[in-house]
Structure formats: C-alpha cells, structure tokens
Amino acid sequence: MLKDDFSDLEMQRLNKLEQLRAIGQEPYPLRAHKSHTNASAVALFEKAEAEGSQEPVEVVLAGRLRAIRHMGKLSFAHIEDRTGKIQLLMRVNEIGAEKLDEFVRFYDLGDFIEASGQMMRTRRGEVTLQVQDFRMLSKALLPLPADKDETVDGEVVRHAQLTDPETRYRRRYVDLAVNPEVREIFRVRAETVKAIRAFLDERDFMEVETPILQPIYGGAAARPFTTYHNQLHQELFLRISFELYLKRLLVGGLDRVYEIGRDFRNEGVSFKHNPEFTQLEFYMAYADYNSIMAITEQLVAETAQKVLGTMKVQFGGQEIDLTPPWNRIQIRQGLIDQAGIDIHQYPDADSLAAAMREKGIAFKPDVSRGKLINTLLETYLEPIMIQPTFLYDYPRDISPLAKAKLDDPTTVERFEGYVGGMEICNAFTELNDPLDQEQRFLEMGHTYSEDEEERNPMDEDYLQAMAYGMPPNGGLGLGIDRLVMLLTGQHTLREVILFPHLREADDKPQEKKPDEK
RNA sequence: GGGCGCGUAGCUCAAUGGCAGAGCAGCGGCCUUUUAAGCCGUUUGUUGGGAGUUCGAUCCUCCCCGCGCUCACCA
Numbered sequence: 001m002l003k004d005d006f007s008d009l010e011m012q013r014l015n016k017l018e019q020l021r022a023i024g025q026e027p028y029p030l031r032a033h034k035s036h037t038n039a040s041a042v043a044l045f046e047k048a049e050a051e052g053s054q055e056p057v058e059v060v061l062a063g064r065l066r067a068i069r070h071m072g073k074l075s076f077a078h079i080e081d082r083t084g085k086i087q088l089l090m091r092v093n094e095i096g097a098e099k100l101d102e103f104v105r106f107y108d109l110g111d112f113i114e115a116s117g118q119m120m121r122t123r124r125g126e127v128t129l130q131v132q133d134f135r136m137l138s139k140a141l142l143p144l145p146a147d148k149d150e151t152v153d154g155e156v157v158r159h160a161q162l163t164d165p166e167t168r169y170r171r172r173y174v175d176l177a178v179n180p181e182v183r184e185i186f187r188v189r190a191e192t193v194k195a196i197r198a199f200l201d202e203r204d205f206m207e208v209e210t211p212i213l214q215p216i217y218g219g220a221a222a223r224p225f226t227t228y229h230n231q232l233h234q235e236l237f238l239r240i241s242f243e244l245y246l247k248r249l250l251v252g253g254l255d256r257v258y259e260i261g262r263d264f265r266n267e268g269v270s271f272k273h274n275p276e277f278t279q280l281e282f283y284m285a286y287a288d289y290n291s292i293m294a295i296t297e298q299l300v301a302e303t304a305q306k307v308l309g310t311m312k313v314q315f316g317g318q319e320i321d322l323t324p325p326w327n328r329i330q331i332r333q334g335l336i337d338q339a340g341i342d343i344h345q346y347p348d349a350d351s352l353a354a355a356m357r358e359k360g361i362a363f364k365p366d367v368s369r370g371k372l373i374n375t376l377l378e379t380y381l382e383p384i385m386i387q388p389t390f391l392y393d394y395p396r397d398i399s400p401l402a403k404a405k406l407d408d409p410t411t412v413e414r415f416e417g418y419v420g421g422m423e424i425c426n427a428f429t430e431l432n433d434p435l436d437q438e439q440r441f442l443e444m445g446h447t448y449s450e451d452e453e454e455r456n457p458m459d460e461d462y463l464q465a466m467a468y469g470m471p472p473n474g475g476l477g478l479g480i481d482r483l484v485m486l487l488t489g490q491h492t493l494r495e496v497i498l499f500p501h502l503r504e505a506d507d508k509p510q511e512k513k514p515d516e517k
Numbered sequence: 518g519g520g521c522g523c524g525u526a527g528c529u530c531a532a533u534g535g536c537a538g539a540g541c542a543g544c545g546g547c548c549u550u551u552u553a554a555g556c557c558g559u560u561u562g563u564u565g566g567g568a569g570u571u572c573g574a575u576c577c578u579c580c581c582c583g584c585g586c587u588c589a590c591c592a
Contacts, residue, residue, distance in 0.1 A: 008561075009527060009543060071555090072548035091549065109542075123550045145528045146542040150553040159553055160529040160541055166584045167528095178528090221592045267591050268518090364589095374592060398592035414592095426592085503583070 002141075010141055016106045017139045023102070027139035032114055034062040039083035042127045045119035057119040061086060061129055062137055064177070065111045067148070070104055076128075079113060087128040088115050094132055103134065110140035110177075147178050169500050182495075188307055189484045189496055193260060195303040196280060196480075203295075205256040205282055210245035212238060212262065216459050219243030219401065222265040225275075238264035241477065242281045243401065247430060248465045250285055250473055258282035260480065271492040272422060275501050278480040287474035288429040289413040293390050296417055296425060296476055297324040300388070304487060314489050315420045318386055326388035326417070331377065334391065338380040343373055343395075347410065369410075370398030385418035392416075394428075400440040402428035417478075419486055425478040432473065434466040 003014060017027045036044065036059045045057045063079035063086070074091040092100050094117070107113065115134040122128050145162035161179070162168060168175040168182075175182050197207065215234065217224045219241030227236050242259045249257045263279045284292065301311050301322045311322045336342050341359070346352035349369040356363055356372060363375045373395045381391060392415035396404055402412035413429035431437050441458045484496040494500040 007527075012543070067552070069551050069554055070548085071551060074549045074551085076551050076554085078552080087552075089550075093549080122552090124552075126550095126552075128550090143527050143542070147528070148541065148553045157553080162528065164524095164528085164584085166524095169584090223591085265591075268589075270591085271586095273591065368592095370592065394592080400592085416592095 006141070009143055013108055013139070013141045013143070016108065017141065020102075020106050020136060020139065025102070025106075025136055027136050029135070029137060032062050032137050033060050034081075034114065035060040037083040038063060038079070038081050038086035041086060041119060041129065045121075045127050048119075049121075058117070059119060059129065060114060060116040061088075062114040063112065064140075065107060065109050065113055068107070068109060073100070075100065075103055079115070087122070087126050088131050088134075089120070089122065089128050090131045090134070094130060095134070099133075107136070108140065108143070109146070110142075110144045111136060112138040112140070144174060144178050165494075166502070169494060169502055172498055185484075185488045185490065185496060186498060188488050189480075191307040192303055192484055192487060193278075193480065195306040196260065196299065198306075199299050199302055200256075200258050200282060203256070205258045205284075206254055208246070208249060208254070208257050208259055209261070210239075210242050210249075210259060212264075214239050214245075216457050216461075218457065218459050218462070220263075220265075221398070223267055225264050225266045240265050242279070243475065243477070244459055244462045246281055246283050247470065247473070247475070248462065250283055251465045251468050251470045255285035255471065256282070269501060271494075272482060272485075274481065274493050274497055277493070277497075280478045280480055281475065283430065283473050283475040285471040285473045288472070289392070289415055289427055289474050292427045292429075292474040292476050293326075293328070293392075293415060294324075296427065296478070297322075297326045297388065297390075299478075300417075300419075300424075300483065303483075308487060313486060315486055316386075316491065318420075320387060320420060320486070322388055322419070326390055327385075328390045328392065329381065329385075330393050331373070331381075331391055332393065332411075334381050335373075335376055338384070339376055341376065343376075368395075368397045370395035374398060382418060382423070383421050386421055388417065388419045390415045390417055397443065399428065400444050401431050401437075403431045403433075404436075422482055422485075423479075424482045424486065425476055427474065427476040430470075430473045430475050432466060432470040434463055434470075437466055438463050 003011070006014065020027050038061060041057075041059045041061055044059070048055065048057050061079065061081075063081035065077055066080045066085060067078040069076040074089065077088040077090070078085045079088060090100055090103055113134055114137050115129060115131045117130045117132040120128055120130045145160070147161045148159045150157045150159060162175060176186075201207070213227065213229075213236045215236060217237040217240050220243070222240040224237040224240050227238065228234070229236055241263055242261065246257050246259060258280065260278065260280050262276050264276050265273075266275065267273060269275065284295075287295075301324050304311050304313060304322050313320050313322065332343055339359070339361075341355055343352065346355050346369075349367065349372060352369055352372045353363065353365075356376070361376070361379065363372055377391065385391065393405065393411050394402070394414040396402075396410050396412050399412045399414050402414040405411045405413055415427055416423050417425040417427075431440065441463070445458065481493050481496050485491065485493065488496060490496055
C-alpha cells in the first residue's frame with residue numbers, strides 16, 4: 001500500500017488529511033470554482049486601479065501552495081497556476097480565528113487550494129488576494145522538493161532547487177511542478193511543433209499517419225526494435241523511419257505529405273540519441289534537394305521567429321543565427337579544405353583508407369568508401385559547423401534512397417543540415433527509378449553482411465509502388481528533439497523529452513533478472 | 518558494451534578510520550503587511566545495496582544497482 005512506504009513527514013500529511021475530513025472538509029472535492037487565472041486576476045486589479053475604480057475586484061483563485069508565511073493573526077501564502085504565482089493574505093479579521101487555525105494546522109506546501117476574496121495591494125506593493133474563504137482542492141501527501149525563491153535586485157535566486165538528474169527524469173512531474181524553466185522548455189517544444197505544422201499546412205502539405213508497426217523496416221540505417229503479433233503469428237518491427245511509406249503516397253497522388261511522429265532505433269543512448277525520438281518527414285513532388293534546402297532553412301528560421309521572436313539563438317555559449325540563407329559546403333570541397341583529402345582521387349575504399357592511414361586518421365577497417373567519407377565528415381566537418389550549414393553531395397553507397405548526380409554516379413543529391421555541430425536534418429532528391437532502386441537494395445545486401453542489423457532488407461512492395469510511377473520529388477527528415485534543443489539552448493535530448501529513456505529502476509538490488517548471465 | 522566520476526535527511530550540501538552535521542522543509546511556541554519573513558525550542562538517517570579488511574567503516578577493498586561524463590555504436 002502507498003502509505004506503507006510513508007515517512008514520518010508523509011504520515012503527518014496523511015493525518016492532516018484525516019483531520020480535515022473529521023471537520024467536514026473534503027480533501028479531494030469533485031469540483032473547483034476558479035474564476036480567473038492568477039495572471040488575469042492581477043491584470044484585472046491593475047486595470048481597475050489605473051481607472052481609479054472603487055469597485056472591489058472579487059475573484060476565486062486556485063492553485064498549488066508554493067510558499068506559506070504564518071505571522072500569528074495573519075498568514076501570507078503564494079499559490080501557483082499555469083500563469084504564475086499570486087500572493088494570498090489571510091487575516092483573522094476576514095476569515096476568523098477558526099479558519100485561520102485550520103489553514104495553519106492542516107495546509108502544507110504542495111496542496112492545491114481554492115481561495116475567494118478581493119484583490120488588494122499590500123504595503124510592500126504586491127498585488128494580493130485578500131482571502132474571504134478558502135478550501136482544499138487536493139491534499140498533497142508527498143512533499144515536493146523544498147525549493148525557495150529569493151529576489152535579489154530583481155533577480156530570482158533559487159535555493160535548494162531540485163537538480164538531481166535521476167529524480168528529475170524519473171519523476172518528471174515533480175521536476176515540472178517545482179522548476180518553471182522546465183515547463184518553459186516544453187512549452188517551447190509544443191509551440192515548435194505547432195509552428196512547423198502551420199508552415200507546412202500553409203504550403204499545401206497534407207499531414208498523414210503511416211504504420212509504426214511494420215513487417216519490413218527501412219528508410220534509415222539503424223537497428224530496429226522487434227515485436228510480435230500473437231494472433232497473426234507475425235514478427236513486426238517498430239519503424240526506424242517513415243520514408244518508404246510516405247513516398248508510396250506520392251505514387252498515390254498525394255503530392256505533398258508530411259508526418260510528425262516517433263521513430264525507434266535500437267541503439268546507444270547519448271546526449272543526442274534516445275531510443276525513441278520525434279521526427280518530421282515531408283516529401284514534395286516536383287522538388288529536388290536544392291528546393292528542399294531552401295524550404296528547410298525557411299522552415300527552421302520561421303519556426304524560431306514564431307516561437308522565440310528571433311532567429312538568433314544561444315547554444316553552447318555561441319550565438320547562432322538561423323537567418324537564411326545558411327552556409328553551403330560541398331563535401332568534396334569541404335574535405336579538401338579541412339582534411340586535405342580530395343575524395344575524387346580515391347574512387348574506392350582501399351585507396352581512400354590508405355590515404356587516411358597516411359594522415360593518421362583513425363577509422364574502422366573493412367568499411368565502405370561511403371562510411372570512410374562519413375568518418376572524415378564527423379572528424380573534420382561536423383564540429384566546425386556551428387552556424388547553420390548544409391553539407392551536400394554525399395557518397396552513393398551510404399545513400400540507397402537518393403538519386404545520383406548526373407555527372408558523377410558515385411555521388412548523390414543529398415544534404416544534411418548542421419547547427420551547433422549537430423546534425424538536425426537529412427534530405428535528398430529522392431530516387432524514383434525502380435530499376436535503380438532495386439539495384440541499390442541489392443548493393444546494400446552485398447555491402448552489409450547478413451547479420452548486420454542496419455542492413456536494409458529489400459522492400460518488394462516499395463519497389464512495386466515505384467514501378468507504378470513516382471513523381472520526381474525531394475524529401476526531408478528533421479529531428480524535432482534536436483531542433484528543440486537548439487531553440488531552448490539545452491545540450492542534451494533528455495532535457496527536451498518529457499520522459500527520456502532511463503534504465504529500469506530496480507527497487508530490489510542484488511536480484512538479477514532470470515535471463516541475465 | 519568499455520573507461521572515468523558520483524550516490525550522505527524530503528531538497529541543497531558538509532564531515533571524519535572513532536557518538537553523522539548545517540540551511541531550507543517538518544514539528545511545538547511567539548508574532549496583524551510578510552515575501553529565502555523573523556525569533557525561541559525541537560525531530561530527522563539502512564550514509565544506494567551486499568560482502569570483506571578492521572577493536573571500530575559513511576570513509577579502505579571487492580561485487581551489485583542507479584545516475585552523469587566519455588568512447589564505441591548510430592548512412
């Protein structure tokens with residue numbers, strides 16, 4: 001039972017709850033009767049004040065008790081709702097000794113209360129609700145972390161703030177309840193997604209939903225999560241991307257489609273990787289990677305403007321200017337400049353590997369030319385792309401769904417967008433030639449060994465769809481979580497994902513799982 | 518998965534191979550304009566879990582759990 005684990009502190013609160021019931025006060029009443037938000041009550045009072053009105057401003061406010069200061073025959077408190085905090089003043093003159101005593105004895109920080117009365121201004125000038133009556137809306141049995149705010153020269157200084165990351169992520173509700181800046185991050189996140197939708201909707205894109213449980217996964221090089229449908233006796237994969245389904249829709253005449261949703265990748269966790277993450281993908285018929293580049297920088301810049309009111313963000317101690325046009329670096333030229341290697345002089349993996357070895361660059365042996373080039377990108381280019389940059393023209397062998405360049409069959413029309421040294425999007429002129437696509441699938445089958453899980457399986461139905469005719473198109477995948485990191489100045493995905501993945505908390509240490517060795 | 522670091526009261530953090538502490542929160546008082554309210558008094562704990570060394574372990578050693586950083590992985 002819940003209360004079996006209660007500490008003395010928590011038992012005290014439970015006692016208070018029972019005492020409230022004993023005097024006929026329901027600690028969890030069915031309904032509240034809040035008439036104003038805290039902010040609107042303040043605004044209402046200030047307006048009346050400005051107009052010199054003598055009419056009392058009567059309101060019913062509700063919120064969570066965040067500060068209590070008892071002073072004998074009166075008590076001050078602050079309650080907080082979604083619009084902020086407001087001070088309550090409870091005087092024995094208005095509410096009577098019995099009611100004041102009730103507040104002192106049975107109400108704790110963290111409780112939700114409702115209070116009615118008239119707005120007034122204290123001697124110190126704070127707009128305050130002078131309480132006529134109040135009641136419990138919800139008794140909190142567990143105490144919230146005891147933070148306290150101090151105002152020094154107008155700056156709010158937080159004391160004893162909840163900072164332990166494990167508590168913050170595992171009990172995000174507590175984190176949100178006591179850390180307003182965390183609530184702000186998720187407000188920005190919600191606004192970001194809203195702005196992206198608006199941007200695409202305005203351009204006649206149609207939002208769609210495609211399968212998350214897929215019989216064949218594809219569209220990215222990643223290991224999938226697997227699951228099983230009991231009735232159908234079918235192995236299923238959680239999608240690693242939306243790509244192949246969205247492009248099928250282009251075949252069906254849906255020229256502009258997008259989806260915002262969750263991808264799942266069974267890989268390591270890091271500051272920029274979470275096993276499930278939110279992705280935007282859109283596909284646009286009759287576009288190519290050049291037009292997608294232009295739309296992408298516009299999308300990100302407009303979103304920042306709408307959400308933050310500026311296209312300049314602070315990230316990693318640097319100011320990043322998202323205003324279009326972004327930098328554009330062709331991979332070959334970028335590597336000539338930064339690594340001193342012209343990849344065109346090394347048409348195969350062996351020769352490129354030799355050149356890299358000569359320069360003392362560490363790399364994994366026995367990988368494709370494309371993967372070697374990718375290593376070069378990560379080493380030489382990624383870290384320096386702080387200001388928004390499109391890196392373009394990728395190796396064909398690591399881009400099986402992108403169309404090759406006319407004058408260079410080893411290179412495809414693909415770009416990735418980097419901001420703050422972090423990849424935020426990936427796009428290409430989509431391959432729409434079914435025979436070429438089939439060839440690519442076959443090549444992937446050779447490039448990756450049978451047991452490599454990021455090997456993309458041949459998707460026969462996708463090929464068939466393409467064989468019916470797919471309009472030329474460009475598509476984009478953009479990591480929403482990473483974009484929100486950028487817009488909120490956070491340096492780990494965990495800060496922008498409400499419930500980030502953590503290892504399972506084990507209350508009974510020493511006990512190994514049965515299947516563990 | 519590897520390496521490094523961390524885990525002490527509800528929160529933030531001290532401490533020492535020898536009785537485990539402070540502030541806030543809590544509890545009991547005083548207090549009618551406070552706002553980290555103040556003043557007086559007072560309680561907290563399996564020092565993440567287990568084992569070992571030791572007369573004695575929160576401290577040293579080992580194992581386990583969790584978190585963080587980092588490497589690997591991640592077109």
